[in-house]
Amino acid sequence: MTEPQTRRPAWRPFVHAGRVLILVAIALIVHLAAKLHAPADNGPAPQVEIALAQTLFPAADKVDDAGSVLDDSGKTLGRVLQTSPAGDKAIGFSGPTNVLVGFSPEEKIVGLAILSSRDTREHVREIERHETFLHSLDGLSRDEVLARTDFDAVSGATLTSLAMIEAVQRRLGGSQKSLKFPEPPQLEVVRKLFAEAELLEPDASYPALLHVQSKDGEPLGKLLRTSPAADNLVGYQGPTEMLVALDADDKVIGMALSRSYDNEPYVDYVRTDDYFLELLNDESIFGLAETDVGELQIEGVSGATMTSQAAATGVYYAADGLVQAYHAANQANERDYLPELRERDYKTIAVVIVGVLLAFSPWRGNPWARIPFQVLVVVYLGFANGDFVSQALLVGWAQNGVPWKSAIGLVLLVAAALSLPIFTRTNVYCSHLCPHGVVQQWTKRRLKWQWKPSKRVLPWLKAIPSVLLAWVVLVACARWSFSLVDIEPFDAYVWHIAGWGTIAVAVVGLIASLFTPMAYCRFGCPTGALLDYVRYNGKSEFWTRRDWVAVGLLALGAVALLF
Known part of the structure; x- marks a missing residue:
């Protein structure tokens, strides 16, 4: 006589959907925190410091409330305008940049300067070092800037620099100023x-x-x-x-x-x-x-x-x-509502599609197919583009919006990373599309001596990604000035813009992976932990300790938002 089968509770299939909703709720809190701390669109524009104005007008002594730049004798040298808030829809790698545009008395551009930015620190710093880019519009009139489409981006900060040009174009779309009747009507x-x-x-x-x-x-x-x-x-x-x-x-x-x-x-x-x-x-x-x-x-x-x-x-x-x-x-x-496809986007989309197809094909274990693709991922997504799914990127998009119009290739990469684990049980990004993950696969078991964490140490190591995620939520919701790129190794692949923090994380993680397979992925990567959390598996219908951690992160974000 067979024992009666236990009926599966009707609520179990909804547990996995609840995990996704928790992440969505955290993203909404991050977005709300950014909105609450953002300056009002109709508020006063940020004051232009004279030192910044002097990078465009060396003889500048004063910038009045109307944006006119004056020398020490009161003579008008030109004018400046800010792209925010009209240009704030132009999202770079992780946020918009408020650009200061200088105009000569003849209404010709004399240069650009970065007034403020919500984009990643390293990308902004790289652009500030490129005088050629900041003066790439010099001598152009408003109409000439609006008519141009062939702009050279800054290598290593492509998305940020292109977003700056887009912000200028958005601002100049209706900003022509009369030199003969500059005052408002009486x-x-x-x-x-x-x-x-x-x-x-x-x-x-x-x-x-x-x-x-x-x-x-x-x-x-x-x-x-x-x-x-x-x-x-x-x-x-x-x-x-x-x-x-x-x-x-x-x-x-x-x-x-x-x-x-x-x-x-x-x-x-x-x-x-x-x-x-x-x-x-x-x-x-x-x-x-x-x-x-x-x-x-x-x-x-x-x-x-x-x-x-x-x-x-x-x-x-x-x-x-x-x-x-x-x-x-x-x-x-x-x-x-229509994305602008560039050559970079076509290539990134192609890499993502090949990676997804390879992940679900019988060839995924074939070295003749896997190794050439891994080389492509490391060289193109890693060193050439710096296209990674990172906490800095995800937080920036949650705060400022998704740049699907100007960076559709990167958006598709992130979409594949987030959605495929939810519906297919396969973490395609970590296994096939992450350059740092590929490099760790190459270093796996290259040395004879390997270190295996003890049962006492293992839980502490596994807790590191959760601690880092908690830090991410705190920084994002409390709007602290800490740069999230420093807790992950991904910017190190764009070495000429990388800071020492991200380089140190990359080097230490790769050395550790020589002695413990995939050490950084398993014990250090908050993005990998997030993707693994939403991955559907045999235990997805059960509420686990990780779910309580996720609820704790949600509560942490809510508290940080309130205070």
Whole structure:
């Protein structure tokens, strides 16, 4: 008579899913901690230290609140602008970089400088050493920078340097500044169009478009400045800036003359001619943009024909600029959802695909297939690219976002590393795609004498990765300044940017692996421990001590976030 089989509890299959949810919850806490400690987008921009400004303008003595750079006599040398927050979507290796861009009085770039960065310390430091890269945009205008796509990256800091250029392009997408009408419109003029106007907020994508608000912050409408689009339209003796009031549907509801270089009384004739100022009422800004300016027949103001015709023509130029900015913003949003594939990405994707196929094929144990692929992993992913799944990378992405648009190859590598153990029971990354793991496989049992940890020592060694993971969570959630690259050996493969901490971890780990097989992977790697934790296996349906450790890390992150 057979014994009755014990029914498996219905909750067991959900235990493994719970592990994944714990990791997701930790990532969310890390992300929330970064958001809570990040400066508000509408807060004051970081102060530009004069020493940094002097790297772009050697004679600089002061940088005023508007970004103008002045020498000790008060002469304007140029201006500077920061790419944050407009460029913060450009994620490098592990975070965005706030770039300081210098412009000459002729609106030509004179250089770049790093104001602050949330990217990995070693990558940022490597870029700071490359004067050639920091001056690679010198002499270019705003439009020339936006039109270029062939930028040279810094070797060893490719993703960080490309993200810096992307941040500059995002910031310059609507940052053209008028040299003739640099000051904002006067409220007394704006109130001719919006009687309750108190606040003027420049549009993020087109600063010549101002969002008009009341004292209580209630939106009243939009105001389009014809400057800088019409700065080169000369009436009788100079250009004129008009203000065009728009409703919520971008239809004209009135105009007002803001400032002019033209002569009185011509300017005053235009300023007080109600018929002229209401000439374009109810016209759509999109319709004005499609108008052929060469065929315009503008009825000018009597006694100020040239001034009024130039002022009116400027409205059409400004409308065209605004509509182009709308289209550019829409295209940018579309591009944000489409990855930019570079040669580096194609190669990395190919390596990942081959590695996954090899891991699940009968050839995985064949040295003729395995060894050439391992060489490829070490040389290309390791020494050439420095593409590793590390705690610095994962924390950076949790804090700042995933750079799937600019680094899709690396994103696919991380996706394969995290997802395949969950669903296939195979830790493909550690066994096939980690360069440091491959090197340890090559050093395994090369020496006759081997050391085997005793049963008393073994639990302490196995606890090291968990302790390191706890440190990672503390650093990430408390926003400490400690660089996480120092607890792992991976940056040592990009030796010319590596710090001594990561080099020491790499050397000690490889020496240890000569005497104890895969010593670093087993007793030192927090990333490997994380991937092994989510790997599905025969014990995945049981709650174990590792799960309590994971819950402890979650609680640790929550406490660090609160305090």
